[in-house]
Amino acid sequence: MMAAVDKVKVLVIGDSGVGKTSLTHLIAQHEPISNPSWTVGCSVEVKLHEYKEGTSYQKTYFIELWDVGGSSNHRMTRSVFYNSVHGIILVHDLTNRKSQQNLQKWLAEVFSRDGNSKLRNSSFDDFDPEQFIGSNQIPVLVIGTKFDLIEEFNSNINHRLSSFAEDCGADEIFLDCRQMRSLAAGTSSAVKLTRFFDKVIEMRYHARENISPFNISDKRNRIYTSPLLTSPKLYHND
Template identity: 60%
Template sequence: MNTSIKRVRIMILGDSGVGKTSLVNLIAHNEPLKSPSWTIGCSIEVKLHEYKEGTRDQNTYFIEMWDIGGSNNHRNERHVFYNPCHGIILVHDFTNKKSEEHLNEWLQELVSREGNNTSLTSITSFDEFDTENYLGSNQIPILVVGTKVDQASERKPSNRTFASQIGADEILLDSRQSRYLAAGTSNAVKLSRFFDRVIDYSCRSHERYTNSLSSPIYSSKFVIPHQD
């Protein structure tokens, strides 16, 4: 792997069984996963992405997708994977409303961990999520993905989705069908736009960190007092 290419890290979060691993495989390899398995701890897939493709600012980045296991048995340990984090993909099963409601808990779990750099604070309900404060230009990008739409003919789209409540884009798909993320589709455009926002956020975070090192509290010399 070419280590000179810059990389960003995205957390893939959601309940067990919603299809996170199948989704990540589809994004990374443009093909369905033949034999999905349960993720224990974390698995990582990497995708090359052309940032601002077609413009003079175009550049190649590695997108690291950290697929976090959804089992409650590992809830107290999985926070070790959460930092650094430059973007979040929240995954729910479109046929299971509870899995969508639990996205709030997943978001809280990530942002409430001491030492994270997501610039978000704890949220207790959809209604308390302040879009302007939490998802402004300087905040971490979030994408919501609903899977298994092929099984959801009985459920009608709702205006009160988690994605709409937090002002995030949402993709609905069947991870077993590559056509849902085919080039030129609205889903593919949303995903590419999300990756660009993640890279923008990573660059701003790095710039803020660099500026903090040049502030007087960091740049002043440390002098050891002379002792006779």
């Protein structure tokens, strides 16, 4: 009998049209999608991931990538997808500065589910990502898409984007989702993505085993905490 494979749930969130569907397809299927459609509600792609590949701790896990539709019309109903979250990928369009600015609102929308009264009673514009950085539970990755359309990726743009990722304690990737080579094995983007998935699995299944390879004193390895989103009842395999 085939052994059960443990799984983790990763939200993929960001404004409508930033390329979340193309991104999740590239990650899960290792090839570009030819004709992406608009996501209504949520679609799920599944990826097999080798945790700590090449070490004695290597194990296969399912990564569920929940591509949540970004239409503002569904803001009040999509919160149902924010339960049982183990990781978050924030996606923005590098040619659309507003989509990057809105990532703060997306985080606020997700974390308003944790019962935090201060957040519920404040404007999403006042949400400070750093105040929610903790020592465990929800890793975050920031991904900028449509990198091929940036004619000159100058230092000012780089500084603006990196500052947001640093506030989130997150790594950052820039991609052209139409190219397989964007996540080719050995590239810096592929390494960061693998490190992110390992961190998600680490915190979901191995946080109490004291085998973490991550240095949590580094701000980029600090991660979000949300009691509701990390309920121990979630995603148990019987």
